[in-house]
Amino acid sequence: MCGIFGIEGHVDAANFTYLGLYALQHRGQESSGIVSWDGERMQVERGMGAIADVFGEETLERLAGERALGHTRYSTAGASAIHNAQPIVVNTSMGPVAIVHNGNLVNAANERRRLEHSGSIFQTSSDTEVVLHLMACNPRQDLVDSLMLALQRVRGAYSLIVVTPDELIAARDPHGFRPLTLGDLDGKPCFASESCAFDLLGARAVRDLEPGEVVVARNANLESHRLAVHRQPASCLFELVYFARPDSSLFGDSVSEARLAMGARLAREAPADADCVVPVPDSGLFSALGYSRESGLPLEFGLIRNHYVGRTFIEPKQSIRDFGVKVKLNPVRPLIEGRRVVLVDDSIVRGTTSPKIVRMVRAAGAREVHLRISCPPTVSPCYYGIDMPTRDELIAANNSVDEICELVGADSLAYLSLDGLYDSVSNERGGYCAACWTGDYPEVPADHDRRQVELFPRQEA
């Protein structure tokens, strides 16, 4: 996952990009970068870590110009290293181009091999660079045409923003896997992965880009183009379950309302004879509230999250993740002791986190722990930009719900049904990608067996 932001025609372009990225920090914190076009050249600042680690007043001052874009990265293709930090900036025969990308291209390895055979030299191991090479190999008078040609060759998930000397371009793949929203800041167009970025800036959320739409912003003017490729829309439902911020609206839904509906439905599908509902913060907060409202059981903040630790999953190394679980959550004994607890979380992936939390809640004196999960069992890896392990590592791919219940040490375990999940969101079920729960992939990757992070051989930084 990644967060992307871009703005056109604003004197404080880089500052607003910095603020926009701040609001999108939950989408990745491995690396951050901003590029601006200062009228003569691309100015770029990138570094490993979160926005606050990379940017200060001085760095922002260097990013002059009225057109900027930025990226906050969580690697799903290519190693977590500075050479893969975005934006990627290149010089082509059409002029300089900078790009940021959220998603995962499923034919990037094949395209890269083909391009390398005809002489391309890649600087990164990121799938995003393939788009730039495809553009450079097919120059056109109008750079927008060259980008659209390149996008017709790549397959998979991309929401991306491009800066050129003349324009800012935003594009969403024909399935619309990842979100991308158009905003308006004092009459200036801006684009963000999620609408919460606009709230921070005081910008107005205008609309989501359509799947397959390419929007070109030149000064205050907007042009909308369509890629010639048409596909079944497949917006990622896991964004609504877990990834997006609850104060955003995505794919036509308020994230918080969708999660409340998931929790309420879960309470109807899987009631528990219990005394209270405890959310696993922050991911389980809204579904737990929905569960509590529907069941009439009181909501208790029985687990406290240390907010100075990043999301447990965000770092790609297993050792860091294991440490993260312990350092992140602590029970509030007076709220839990002697009570039968319904513990609500958004998902179980590997199943390494839940047993620790269940143990923690029992150690704080809970008499019973009933675990409720606000999505169906995760049985298939994601190839479209969510960091997920291989099928072998997914606990639900290899164990029944009863077996998982035993493995996590809960008194009972229930997942939200797929029907329940679809009923909690607005669009028709055909409009979403639910492959992580069904194994039904809208776009089959070129090499199905590979993990996303190993799409390309790892390189040292």
Ligand code: AMP
């Ligand atoms: P685990 O079952 O130990 O793999 O961890 C599952 C927990 O990690 C869930 O409760 C989510 O809150 C969170 N999570 C699930 N999927 C992801 C993901 N792709 N990236 C980051 N965090 C995730």
